[in-house]
Amino acid sequence: MSIADLQNEIIPEVNTHSVQTDGTTIIAVKYDGGILLGADGRSANNMYVGNKVSDKLEPIHQRIYCQRSGTSSHTSTIARYVRYYMEIQANELGNLPPVESAAQVMREIIYSNKNSLSASMICSGWDPYKGYQIYQVNSSGYFEQGNWALSGSGGTFIWGYIDANYRENMTRAECKEFIKSCIALACYRDSSSGGCIRLLDITQDRVERDYVQYDDFKIK
Amino acid sequence: MELDYLKTLPLGGFNFDNCIRNRAMAESGILQAPKTMKTGTTICGVLFKDGVVLAADTRATGGSIVGDKNCEKIHNLAPNIFCCGAGTAADCDHVTEMIKRQLELHRLNTHSENRVQMAALKLVAHAFKYGGQIGTHLIVGGVDVKGPQLIECSNDGNMYSMPYHTTGSGSLAAMAIMETRYKENMTREEAVNLCIAAIEAGIYHDLGSGSNVDVCVITRNKYEMLRNIKHDNFKVFSKPGGYQFKKDRVQVVEEFKHKLVVEAGEQPMDLS
Numbered sequence: 415m416s417i418a419d420l421q422n423e424i425i426p427e428v429n430t431h432s433v434q435t436d437g438t439t440i441i442a443v444k445y446d447g448g449i450l451l452g453a454d455g456r457s458a459n460n461m462y463v464g465n466k467v468s469d470k471l472e473p474i475h476q477r478i479y480c481q482r483s484g485t486s487s488h489t490s491t492i493a494r495y496v497r498y499y500m501e502i503q504a505n506e507l508g509n510l511p512p513v514e515s516a517a518q519v520m521r522e523i524i525y526s527n528k529n530s531l532s533a534s535m536i537c538s539g540w541d542p543y544k545g546y547q548i549y550q551v552n553s554s555g556y557f558e559q560g561n562w563a564l565s566g567s568g569g570t571f572i573w574g575y576i577d578a579n580y581r582e583n584m585t586r587a588e589c590k591e592f593i594k595s596c597i598a599l600a601c602y603r604d605s606s607s608g609g610c611i612r613l614l615d616i617t618q619d620r621v622e623r624d625y626v627q628y629d630d631f632k633i634k
Numbered sequence: 635m636e637l638d639y640l641k642t643l644p645l646g647g648f649n650f651d652n653c654i655r656n657r658a659m660a661e662s663g664i665l666q667a668p669k670t671m672k673t674g675t676t677i678c679g680v681l682f683k684d685g686v687v688l689a690a691d692t693r694a695t696g697g698s699i700v701g702d703k704n705c706e707k708i709h710n711l712a713p714n715i716f717c718c719g720a721g722t723a724a725d726c727d728h729v730t731e732m733i734k735r736q737l738e739l740h741r742l743n744t745h746s747e748n749r750v751q752m753a754a755l756k757l758v759a760h761a762f763k764y765g766g767q768i769g770t771h772l773i774v775g776g777v778d779v780k781g782p783q784l785i786e787c788s789n790d791g792n793m794y795s796m797p798y799h800t801t802g803s804g805s806l807a808a809m810a811i812m813e814t815r816y817k818e819n820m821t822r823e824e825a826v827n828l829c830i831a832a833i834e835a836g837i838y839h840d841l842g843s844g845s846n847v848d849v850c851v852i853t854r855n856k857y858e859m860l861r862n863i864k865h866d867n868f869k870v871f872s873k874p875g876g877y878q879f880k881k882d883r884v885q886v887v888e889e890f891k892h893k894l895v896v897e898a899g900e901q902p903m904d905l906s
Contacts, residue, residue, distance in 0.1 A: 487791035
């Protein structure tokens with residue numbers, strides 16, 4: 415066995431041993447006049463919950479946010495790079511940067527380092543060119559746009575719920591309840607999701623955060 | 635010309651010879667692959683009304699042997715920033731020393747106080763470069779323009795901020811104390827007592843932690859290093875009078891005196 419084979423085989427195994435992962439539920443949904451992002455608050459090392467109120471909603475620019483799932487050190491570093499590039503682009507444009515650019519930069523970073531990264535992210539926000547957009551970038555470096563996006567280990571448990579209950583052009587209040595119930599359900603069935611619910615509302619005029627305590631989760 | 639000797643020279647970059655050896659040893663089934671050394675520690679940090687308290691135990695272990703019964707695990711990064719280190723002791727010492735110098739240069743360049751966020755980001759950026767191979771699990775605390783700050787930096791390059799943190803093998807015992815006794819806006823006394831209780835939980839319930847408790851209290855423009863504030867496990871016996879040697883045990887071969895001339899006033903540095 416050559417050294418190159420060993421590098422490919424052994425090193426990732428060493429790297430992923432007991433790292434903090436966002437075994438996560440993250441969801442982004444477009445509603446009538448904005449985007450709502452939701453995330454749980456659990457970050458775990460194997461069986462130990464390292465952080466029960468972690469913030470997986472990371473700002474990229476004034477109206478662009480990303481949500482992180484995967485190894486949290488990887489995803490926060492990627493977010494830092496994307497933030498840096500979008501800052502440059504915003505200065506060059508003299509205007510808000512396109513959401514698509516942020517997603518594209520994120521995709522490029524993940525794709526070109528996919529052998530050493532474990533990152534699946536959602537990039538969403540508003541720009542003056544194409545309005546509200548949600549992009550999902552998966553860990554293989556592929557991205558697609560949609561009206562809603564779902565990622566993380568907890569997502570597995572709520573695909574059916576979203577398929578059954580998602581409607582286009584929900585009101586803000588409806589959408590908020592929808593996301594809360596999505597994440598509460600995922601936390602109920604997924605061992606690596608839990609803690610709290612963090613919500614973020616992006617509209618053309620403002621960005622607003624909200625927080626739901628674990629005690630206030632509603633399953634039904 | 636034969637240049638075979640070049641092949642014997644070490645190549646640059648990383649060396650993965652031990653990976654091959656470990657795999658061969660594991661496959662042979664006769665010998666066990668060497669295990670990485672684990673170190674035990676309990677460290678914690680708490681935010682209180684007008685500052686930060688950091689605390690650590692003082693046991694250093696190598697495998698199952700206690701290497702040092704009274705070591706220092708609270709490192710200084712800047713006059714307003716301290717950090718507790720768990721994991722590989724050598725890595726913690728050297729990485730904090732390196733960041734300390736970078737922070738000092740930044741302070742001299744900008745004529746301003748360092749921010750805790752910056753110190754943490756530098757530590758994390760360094761740890762991330764090495765993909766978790768550097769064993770630094772740190773709790774960074776300090777007071778800067780934004781007020782008291784407490785940030786945890788793990789070895790894989792992850793950082794996050796909470797009002798209380800625990801790390802190391804005794805972190806579970808310490809976290810149990812923190813979770814039950816932490817309150818917002820504690821006084822200095824309460825915060826120090828909480829930290830001591832948390833570290834003592836680690837000392838008494840975790841085999842990797844032990845000995846005494848060190849505490850560091852950082853407030854605006856002031857820090858206090860309370861070394862061995864609790865010493866329940868202090869060394870009981872020491873030789874009365876200590877060790878003394880006779881003066882004539884070392885023979886003086888030669889003796890000389892030289893007068894130093896000190897010129898008054900500042901001397902400009904030679905930059906040529």
